[in-house]
Amino acid sequence: MAQQNKKTRTTLQDVADQVGVTKMTVSRYMRNPESVAEKTRVKIAAAIEEMGYIENRAPAMLSKSSSKAIGILLPSLSNQIFASFVQGIETVTKANGYETLLAHFSYDELEEERKIASLLSY
Structure with a gap:
């Protein structure tokens, strides 16, 4: 390269x-x-x-005022149920041409608010 x-x-x-x-x-x-x-x-x-x-992809997202991205915000990445949850979501989103953005907030309310703001920026 x-x-x-x-x-x-x-x-x-x-x-x-x-x-x-x-x-x-x-x-x-x-x-x-x-x-x-x-x-x-x-x-x-x-x-x-x-x-x-x-x-x-930013210019295309700006010109369309939308993106093909879906944010997933989880309280933890260590719980297996969340992994299964994300896999299920990605099965559907991928089939429909969407990307997933994954974030976690470790059960911290302030971090949760920051992550929500970050995901909404996409």
Whole structure:
């Protein structure tokens, strides 16, 4: 991975520069790979893999005023019943295209409030 020494995260522009295409072409590839020529798709996919690009979902969430994320706030992670509970939730959320965000508050009311605020920020 060529970008491991870089302190900032790999951007669409970094991928575009590596491949020799525009940032818009990489963006189009990310939204709908079939809209990009096959030869270019292969190059973009290879660059994404090599550079360790991870999509930033924040702009899409902001433009839609929603996200495909569901927060799960638990009082503890040590109780097996909570593990089964989370597995059940993730079975349903994954099947419907949602991500789960997991947090716990260790039965501390102030921490619970902080975690709720944090989860709501997504």
